[in-house]
Amino acid sequence: MRARNIVAATATALALVGARDLVQKKHALLRNFPVVGHARYLLETIGPELRQYIVTSNDEERPFSRDQRTWIYASAKGENNYFGFGTDNDIEHVQGHAYVKQRTFAGELLPDVHDPQALLPSAKVLGGPRGRAKAFRPASVVNISAMSFGSLSGAAITALNKGAALAGTMHNTGEGGLSPYHRNGGDLVLQLGTSYFGCRNEDGTFNIDKLMDVVAGAPVKAIEIKLSQGAKPGLGGLLPGAKVTPEIAEIRGIPLGEDCASPSRHTAFSDVDSMLDFVELLATETGLPVGIKSAVGEMGFWQELATLMARGDRGVDFVTVDGGEGGTGAAPLIFADSVSLPFRMGFSRVYGTFAELGLTDDLTFIASGKLGLPENAVVAFALGADMINVAREAMLSIGCIQSQKCHTDKCPTGVATQNPRLARGLDPTSKAARAAAYLRTLRMELMKVSAAVGVAHPAFITADDIEILNGDYDARTLSGVYGYKDGWGELGPHVADEITELLATRSKAAFEQGPAV
Numbered sequence: 001m002r003a004r005n006i007v008a009a010t011a012t013a014l015a016l017v018g019a020r021d022l023v024q025k026k027h028a029l030l031r032n033f034p035v036v037g038h039a040r041y042l043l044e045t046i047g048p049e050l051r052q053y054i055v056t057s058n059d060e061e062r063p064f065s066r067d068q069r070t071w072i073y074a075s076a077k078g079e080n081n082y083f084g085f086g087t088d089n090d091i092e093h094v095q096g097h098a099y100v101k102q103r104t105f106a107g108e109l110l111p112d113v114h115d116p117q118a119l120l121p122s123a124k125v126l127g128g129p130r131g132r133a134k135a136f137r138p139a140s141v142v143n144i145s146a147m148s149f150g151s152l153s154g155a156a157i158t159a160l161n162k163g164a165a166l167a168g169t170m171h172n173t174g175e176g177g178l179s180p181y182h183r184n185g186g187d188l189v190l191q192l193g194t195s196y197f198g199c200r201n202e203d204g205t206f207n208i209d210k211l212m213d214v215v216a217g218a219p220v221k222a223i224e225i226k227l228s229q230g231a232k233p234g235l236g237g238l239l240p241g242a243k244v245t246p247e248i249a250e251i252r253g254i255p256l257g258e259d260c261a262s263p264s265r266h267t268a269f270s271d272v273d274s275m276l277d278f279v280e281l282l283a284t285e286t287g288l289p290v291g292i293k294s295a296v297g298e299m300g301f302w303q304e305l306a307t308l309m310a311r312g313d314r315g316v317d318f319v320t321v322d323g324g325e326g327g328t329g330a331a332p333l334i335f336a337d338s339v340s341l342p343f344r345m346g347f348s349r350v351y352g353t354f355a356e357l358g359l360t361d362d363l364t365f366i367a368s369g370k371l372g373l374p375e376n377a378v379v380a381f382a383l384g385a386d387m388i389n390v391a392r393e394a395m396l397s398i399g400c401i402q403s404q405k406c407h408t409d410k411c412p413t414g415v416a417t418q419n420p421r422l423a424r425g426l427d428p429t430s431k432a433a434r435a436a437a438y439l440r441t442l443r444m445e446l447m448k449v450s451a452a453v454g455v456a457h458p459a460f461i462t463a464d465d466i467e468i469l470n471g472d473y474d475a476r477t478l479s480g481v482y483g484y485k486d487g488w489g490e491l492g493p494h495v496a497d498e499i500t501e502l503l504a505t506r507s508k509a510a511f512e513q514g515p516a517v
Contacts, residue, residue: 058088063325063392064402068373075441076397076434095471098379098478100461106454109504111447119168120443122364123459123491123499124386126222127289127317129362134287135317136221137502138387140169141458142377142443144435145368145389146191146226146293148176150239150248150260151406152395153423155431156415157181159398162428163435167443172389175226175262176239178214179251184432187219191293193226194236195262197252206268208285215286222289222318223282225275227266229322233295233340235332236262242409243418272304276314283317291318291364296346297339302353310357320389321347323369343369344379348482351384351489360384361492374445381446381458382466382478384489390442397438398431456503460496463489 014035021027021034030037043050058067067083074081091097112118120141127135144164149157157179164171164186171186173179175193182188192211195204199211214220239248239260249256269275275292283290296302309315323343340346347367354360367385371377372393380388396402399413406416414426446458453465463479470476478484491499 061402063370064396069396069402071373072393072396072438076438078437081441092469092473093471094469097469097471098375098466099469099475100378100449100453101465101467102452103454106451107456109456109500110451110454111456111503113444113448113451116440116444118444118447120447120457121499121502122387123457123495124361124364126364127283130283130289130315130317132283132287132289132317134221135289138170138221140167140439140443141381141387141446142439143170143189143387143389144172144186144394144439145391146172146174146189146224146229147391147395148174148239149179149181149251150176150243150418152416153411153414153418153426154179154181154247155423155426155428156395156398158184158428159426159431160394160435161186162432163394163398163439166432166436167439169439170221172224176248177251178218178220183218187221189222189224190214190218190220191224191226193262194264194266195252195260196268200253202253204263204267208281211282212285215288220286220288222291223286224318224320225266225279225282225290225292227292227294228340229293229295233297233324233335235335236264238262240407240409245418248418272301272308276305276308276316279316280314289317291316291320291366293320293322293368295322295324295340296350297341299349299353302350306353306357306359309354309359309362316363318364318366319350320366320368321350323347323367323371325370343367343371343376344383344482347380347385348383348484352483355384355485355488360488361495372442374442374449377442377446378449378458378461379466379478382461382463382489383482383484384463386459390439393442394435394438397435399426399434457499459491459499 018034021030021037024030027037029040059065071081089097119139122138122141125135125137144160151174158181161171161182161184165184170189171182172189173182173191175191175195175197177198178188178190192199196206198214199207201207241257241259244254244257244260246256252260254260269278279290323346324340325343351360351365354363364386365384366387366389367380368389368391370392371380371388372390377388392400395415398415400415401413403412405411409417409419411417411422414423417423450456450458450461453461455461463484464477466478467475468478468481479488
């Protein structure tokens with residue numbers, strides 16, 4: 001009797017669904033194939049999960065393959081991140097695959113590849129060439145890229161900042177301003193976007209006095225002016241209304257629950273000349289190194305910037321070049337796929353513009369755009385990067401599963417959401433330890449690759465030490481592919497001597513101290 005009732009109820013429900021499908025006008029598929037047509041929408045809903053966990057191979061997914069995510073997860077957990085039985089890539093047929101040319105004989109000074117706590121300082125002093133009052137040498141060449149509170153949850157920002165403190169790296173605030181969650185011990189790079197959140201007047205214009213208050217109340221080591229980012233260059237930042245909570249609305253000074261769309265251009269300056277005036281104003285008032293972040297499109301901007309800097313009276317202390325592969329911001333598909341150059345192309349063009357005028361030792365080059373993997377990071381250093389910033393890889397280290405729901409406020413792991421129930425699942429303390437472990441491991445991998453090449457620091461890896469396969473049994477050096485001239489991508493003699501002496505001093509001190517117990 002009970003079974004008969006269940007069957008009858010099921011049949012009635014299906015009949016009602018079928019009747020509704022026949023009369024509704026929204027979906028042609030359901031009008032033509034009532035009831036069974038719902039199977040298509042079910043498969044569409046769970047399709048990404050099926051492909052991620054069952055269908056695709058270890059190297060097939062984008063933006064991060066299963067192998068890449070596995071390496072990050074294992075590194076963050078302190079587990080064995082080695083892979084057995086060789087590569088599963090068909091290397092000779094993979095176009096664009098980079099391989100490092102190891103050296104049989106090495107120099108006298110090599111990095112310590114066995115100390116997980118070893119720092120890897122920048123080869124350049126940030127702000128030093130321009131004599132900034134608070135110039136400093138970054139303790140780590142690997143740092144956390146710009147991700148705002150709002151895009152990420154408070155728990156995620158807390159975990160990243162604590163992780164940065166544990167690993168000795170810097171943490172970029174993102175354009176959303178400096179939140180309470182950024183105040184957990186990590187050194188900060190304060191990013192100023194087009195809306196100047198935290199440093200603005202009621203009409204949205206920039207306020208230098210508010211900037212001074214922000215800098216005075218937090219461990220801000222540098223200021224980054226965001227011109228654009230790889231995920232959506234030329235659009236300005238966008239925080240979906242679903243993520244604009246009362247807390248974020250108060251911090252940013254914006255309406256509750258409405259999309260927060262930043263202007264696509266700055267109002268504090270209108271061209272390269274006035275931008276440099278703005279840079280010098282910030283540097284003079286704060287004493288901090290000041291730089292810019294931008295994706296790479298037309299090269300006129302960079303050429304004019306280099307030309308004006310060659311005069312010597314004004315200039316940025318660093319440039320952060322973001323590749324079109326960058327993806328921490330919500331963006332229209334055409335911008336994510338087709339606006340701004342990929343990292344290698346964009347960075348090499350920017351670097352070459354400054355190299356032509358002999359300016360590469362006068363500023364620090366920071367690279368970002370899917371560089372939190374050793375194989376990508378080493379290419380960046382070979383092209384002339386002095387430091388790298390990591391974003392999505394850092395998110396993965398604290399629990400992100402690449403569900404690609406960042407723009408919906410429904411991130412299942414609590415990383416990219418403002419939903420309190422979902423954010424509650426992320427424990428900042430344990431995830432901070434994982435973020436730190438990942439950052440240390442990435443540094444260690446860079447030291448291992450440097451040792452294989454026979455140099456003491458990844459900054460000494462050159463564009464001739466790496467070749468790019470063309471997928472047809474042939475390869476060319478990075479310098480050949482991107483048109484580098486002799487000496488491009490390499491440190492100047494004075495800078496090279498300074499970092500070599502520093503590394504030698506630290507190596508000697510570590511040797512005299514003996515092995516850690």
